[in-house]
Amino acid sequence: MTAVPAPLPPGSTIGILGGGQLGRMLSQAASRLGFDVVILDPEENSPAGRVSRGQIVAAYDDPTALSVFGRVCDVVTFEFENVPAASVELLAEAGALVAPGPTALAVAQDRIDEKTFLNAVGATTVAFAAVDRADDITANLDQVGLPCLLKTRRDGYDGKGQVWIRDAADVPEAWAAIGGRPAILEARAAFTRELSIIAARGRDGSVAVYPLGENHHAGGVLRTTHAPARVDAKTLKRAKAIATAVLEGLAYVGVVGIELFDLGNGKLLVNEIAPRVHNTGHWTQDGCVCDQFEQHIRAVAGWPLGPTTAHARVEMTNLLGDEIEQWSNLAARPDQRLHLYGKSEARPGRKMAHVNRVTSL
Incomplete structure (x- = not known):
């Protein structure tokens, strides 16, 4: 059984991948508890960087920046799920303490993997089907039903990368609207x-x-x-x-x-x-x-x-x-x-x- 690491004392350094508003509010909370915070974000003078001890200005997949980041931080976390999972894996493999771990990030980044995981643990979702080409949409319309929602498999947020399909004739236009990218087809949920x-x-x-x-x-x-x-x-x-x-x-x-x-x-x-x-x-x-x-x-x-x-x-x-x-x-x-x-x-x-x-x- 793996031992649970000892609690970090005040004065320890928490690293945050991402310098937006969530990173900013995390940094402010960490400061109230006596921690120092270092941000890694490609945007110079980021919102989170300006309220933290320091910021490394670099791409999220920059191996040199990640190596330095892992060494100066006692634990690393992230503020949004579009940080490359490979970067989090690299940090963990180098011995950095990362939370949440790379598995959670990888599952959340892929909508097929996410829904597969959720149903496996008893957290039921709508019916869904993987889509790699336009023909996959048509082939799964009977299973999923109309209307249904076509979403990019990765990256979409705040309504981006998704389009409703209300009729089989909508399929070519819907596929083009998401850029012909790998996707998920989701049944409509009759929720209140x-x-x-x-x-x-x-x-x-x-x-x-x-x-x-x-x-x-x-x-x-x-x-x-x-x-x-x-x-x-x-x-x-x-x-x-x-x-x-x-x-x-x-x-x-x-x-x-x-x-x-x-x-x-x-x-x-x-x-x-x-x-x-x-x-x-x-x-x-x-x-x-x-x-x-x-x-x-x-x-x-x-x-x-x-x-x-x-x-x-x-x-x-x-x-x-x-x-x-x-x-x-x-x-x-x-x-x-x-x-x-x-x-x-x-x-x-x-x-x-x-x-x-x-x-x-």
């Missing part, structure tokens, strides 16, 4: 709402689960999360079981976000998993004593997991593009907490900040 659950697993195997959030999207992008979501005991029990199965099935260390389709009567399907802190967990910053960012740092550093009970009700809203110009008015609201990401350019649809509106439970 989307829920998500944020959960964590420590190095000692302990599991902590936050209350569910209810999510609302526009244009494929998350706009709001209401938490704690109003759910019955049966639904909550099932969501916790799914989270535990995913965490234990991956021997996971850290925080994971799991998006769920609520079919009613306690029946849930898993849409996808994110092996990192998650946009739908931002509400925990102002609704819980220990938010998802501190929880992730605690887990990867080998500390005890923090409490997950909500002490307030929160409506989290993403600010996209030039909506950030509302910052002055939002900052003046006594019932709201504004979290800005420090990004220099407000491009249309780009996540620039979020605001948590806090009310009593």
